[in-house]
Amino acid sequence: MKQKKRHVTLLDVAEHAGVSRATASLALRGSPNIAKATRDKVLASMQELGYVYDRIAANLRSRDSTTVGLIIMELANPFYSELLVGIHQELDKFGKTVILGTTFDSPAIQERLLSTMLEHRVGGIILSAAPGSDSETVNRILSRDIPVVLVNRTLRGAECDYVGIDNVKGGQIAAEYLIKKGHRSIAFLGGYSKLSSWQGRKQGFDSAHLAAGLTVDNSLVFESPATREGGIEVIQKLLKVSPLPTAAFCYNDTIAIGVMMKMRELGLVPGKDIAIVGFDDIPEAAIFSPKITTVSACTRMMGAYAARLLQARLEGSEADPQTVILEPELVVRQSCSPPDET
Amino acid sequence: MKQKKRHVTLLDVAEHAGVSRATASLALRGSPNIAKATRDKVLASMQELGYVYDRIAANLRSRDSTTVGLIIMELANPFYSELLVGIHQELDKFGKTVILGTTFDSPAIQERLLSTMLEHRVGGIILSAAPGSDSETVNRILSRDIPVVLVNRTLRGAECDYVGIDNVKGGQIAAEYLIKKGHRSIAFLGGYSKLSSWQGRKQGFDSAHLAAGLTVDNSLVFESPATREGGIEVIQKLLKVSPLPTAAFCYNDTIAIGVMMKMRELGLVPGKDIAIVGFDDIPEAAIFSPKITTVSACTRMMGAYAARLLQARLEGSEADPQTVILEPELVVRQSCSPPDET
DNA sequence: ACTTCTTTTTAGATCGATCTATTAAATCGA
DNA sequence: TCGATTTAATAGATCGATCTAAAAAGAAGT
Structure with missing residues (x-):
């Protein structure tokens, strides 16, 4: 039942409609200086022959x-x-x-x-x-x-x-929020300091502390890949610190999820034992339990x-x-x- | 500083290397019947002129x-x-x-x-x-x-x-599992019955019941879009049924998530008040709380x-x-x- | 009827590559 | 040395469209 159709080109259409290739091309593109009767004729032939426009060839010639x-x-x-x-x-x-x-x-x-x-x-x-x-x-x-x-x-x-x-702003509103909630010791978890986005978020984080008269404790900063595994890795490092911070700002939501999963596994209550703010507002942030407070990156x-x-x-x-x-x-x-x- | 580079074609390369266009083409593609010296010359010219191969033009000619x-x-x-x-x-x-x-x-x-x-x-x-x-x-x-x-x-x-x-098998192992856990009244939630995948899963669901000597209660079957909202919609319908089933098999994980979120919102404990099995094993299934038991679709x-x-x-x-x-x-x-x- | 102007159509070159068929050069055997 | 064979390089056509520039057809003015 499989009949091999020959590839139909614009020239076939033109011949079928009894016009030149150039005319067929213009008709196809709805050029204003093609008579309507001619255009209809060409369009009908296209339909009948099952013509498929070759945009690749067209783009080659017209250089776009x-x-x-x-x-x-x-x-x-x-x-x-x-x-x-x-x-x-x-x-x-x-x-x-x-x-x-x-x-x-x-x-x-x-x-x-x-x-x-x-x-x-x-x-x-x-x-x-x-x-x-x-x-x-x-x-x-x-x-x-x-x-x-x-x-x-x-x-x-x-x-x-x-x-x-605006990563600076993002880091800032996250830290401001935690500070307003009463937190005074806040970790900064995950991501790589060589990324411009990391630097921006950290800068905002720092300036919010400064504005509130607090000093940032850089021993609470841990880098990691921006993955769930990264979050797991980084919370384990953090938990060795004493005294523990009461809150953590995570480089992004994926890290926050890793952090919180690991916390729960260790018998801690994420969000309560350590308050968490994420970044990006990925869809998961709204379905995780607890639902994650985060900075939306739109x-x-x-x-x-x-x-x-x-x-x-x-x-x-x-x-x-x-x-x-x-x-x-x-x-x-x-x-x-x-x-x-x- | 922005100098407008002319587009470099294979012909330019050929002329620069002092060979014909055809030779340049063959050299480029590593044809065995081009002398090595010639090929090196052509490759060097390509490098020097900053030539970019035009795969589109090549595909046009070679019809692939x-x-x-x-x-x-x-x-x-x-x-x-x-x-x-x-x-x-x-x-x-x-x-x-x-x-x-x-x-x-x-x-x-x-x-x-x-x-x-x-x-x-x-x-x-x-x-x-x-x-x-x-x-x-x-x-x-x-x-x-x-x-x-x-x-x-x-x-x-x-x-x-x-x-x-194998949707039939998938529906079957999900239902078998719930039955083995002791459930006797199991809902089937979400998805559209006109999809072939829905039909398959339902068929497996039914046959597992049959094999266990149970009858399927089709008043516990609710259709909905395969989205989180669909899950929310469908659990609300289900909760009007009395007596409530003790378990539900969801058409997919996304629906299961909607179902469980809404349950929690209504003060129910998802997984406990109603046991839930999903389908697909999307990444979210592993991070939701409770972690979702599901049928992996690989x-x-x-x-x-x-x-x-x-x-x-x-x-x-x-x-x-x-x-x-x-x-x-x-x-x-x-x-x-x-x-x-x- | 003849020029002028507009509208419609077209032939032929072109985009940047590959393919076919052929020629030129190199190698070889006797 | 010369023809036969192999190897290397090329000219020209081609893929399927668009573009340019010019020709053909039709309308309008005098």
């Missing part, structure tokens, strides 16, 4: 592109999958098709993905850069006239658009902004590099009791 | 494709994002680039996405079909010699490969299999349509107490 490359760290990570949703939905509105790549935070993989995407003639790239990657990488792409938008992670020296969140909106900035470039904007910094918001839930009176 | 279309329901859904991970990682190994589309379960959107992907000359398509979509859709693509692999959701009448899970593996089947077709396999059915596994956690003795 309807695809966009998207490079993120990982898909199995709620933060990035939310970001992906935001970007994907917005680009879809602009008729752009997304080509996906994940780096697992390896600059080498990132390099390979970028090459592949260039070979596929993407019109632009949205990049959440792997740590340790070079701004030279980005600038090399820009010099090929392919716009790049950085998202979530900035890259010093890259001359392109950037969308991120992740989807961040993705949408990135998509819009890129679209503007694709439409020819030559403006200076834009920077969009979103305001974080504290989402108060149930993971922060006031400190025990002892 | 390095891209694959992937169509799923939604990204912000742990099940599908796990599936995506499995597919994406495996395709990446084959050097295939993924073009992404989400249907939100709308056949109309699905149709549009398929068209777009065909226009982009994808080599093949992995599809988790929207409910109510037509097998004709798939067969039309197949008749264009573009292989399709269905994943997770089958489509009656579509003559192509399929990877799924989601990533499912994705990997789908990718492999497609790759086989792309390499020219003309075998009859293949069907891969994965065995589900019960993951016992903490959401199933035995029934209260009253």
Whole structure:
């Protein structure tokens, strides 16, 4: 039953409709200087022959592109999958098709993905850069006239658009909240100090302490990968400290979840024995028990902004590099009791 | 500082190396009948000029494709994002680039996405079909010699490969487990009865009852969207029933989470007042409190299999349509107490 | 009827690569 | 040394569309 259909090209359509290839092309694209009768004839032939437009060939000739490359760290990570949703939905509105790549935070993989995407003639790239990657990488792409938008992670020296969140503010409101609740000894858990986002959050954390007349105890700062395992690792280190802090600000929600799971396993009551604030407001934060008080990074909106900035470039904007910094918001839930009176 | 580099083509490379375009092309691809000295010369010129291979143009001429279309329901859904991970990682190994589309379960959107992907000359398509979509859709693509692999959701009448899970078995082991724990009155919550996966799970659920000499009470079956909200909706309906069942099998984990959140909100103890078994084993299932006992759908593996089947077709396999059915596994956690003795 | 202007259509070159078929150079055997 | 064979390099057509520039057809003005 499987009959092999020959590939139908525009030339076949043109011949079937009794016009030239050029006319068929113009008709297809709804050019105003094709007579309506002719256009209808061409459209009918297309229908009849089962013609499929070859956008690839069209793009080759007209030197443009309807695809966009998207490079993120990982898909199995709620933060990035939310970001992906935001970007994907917005680009879809602009008729752009997304080509996906994940780096697992390896600059080498990132390099390979970028090459592949260039070979596929993407019109632009949205990049959440792997740590340790070079701004030279980005600038090399820009010099090929392919716009790049950085998202979530900035890259010093890259001359392109950037969308991120105000990490300083985020760290600050988290710490302010805990201080207001009466906490005086607050840990800072997880993440890597070489990431710009970590530095920002820490800075805000510190300045909230300063503003309240408190000093930050840097022996309560522990770094780790930004994973659930990282959280488990870091809470174990923290529990060796004496006296224990009454609260902890976690670099992100995933770490907070690891921390709290381990606490419960050890017979502690997360949120009560140690109050916890997370970061990102991933979907899990609302379903964990206790529900996690966290700093919302408006992740989807961040993705949408990135998509819009890129679209503007694709439409020819030559403006200076834009920077969009979103305001974080504290989402108060149930993971922060006031400190025990002892 | 921004100098506009002209696009470097293979012809430029050839001229720079002092050979013909054809030779440059062969050298680039490592053809055995190009002298090593010549190849080195060409490679050096490529390097020097900053040449970027245009895979799109190459694919046009050689009539093949390095891209694959992937169509799923939604990204912000742990099940599908796990599936995506499995597919994406495996395709990446084959050097295939993924073009992404989400249907939100709308056949109309699905149709549009398929068209777009065909226009982009994808080599093949992995599809988790929207409910109510037509097998004709798939067969039309197949008749264009573009292989399709269905994943997770089958489509009656579509003559192509399929990877799924044994839903009957899954429903059965879930019910068996609850029955063994002593439950005699078990609800079936969420999902839509028109989905083939729902029907399978229900069938297994029923047959486990039958095998234990129990009868299924169909007034304890409630349908809903497969979302957290669906779970909330469906537990409210269930709680109006009297006497209450002692256990519930949920169509998937997301529903189970909605159910349990709402239970807790109403002062009930999820897992104790009503024992809960979920389906899919999404990452959240392990972090929810209580940790959810669930039927693992081996989601990533499912994705990997789908990718492999497609790759086989792309390499020219003309075998009859293949069907891969994965065995589900019960993951016992903490959401199933035995029934209260009253 | 003839020029002028507009509208509609088209031939042929082109995008950047690969393919086919052929030629040029090198190697070899007698 | 010369033809036969193998190896290396190339010219020109081609993939399926768009673009440019020019031609053909139709409408309008005098």
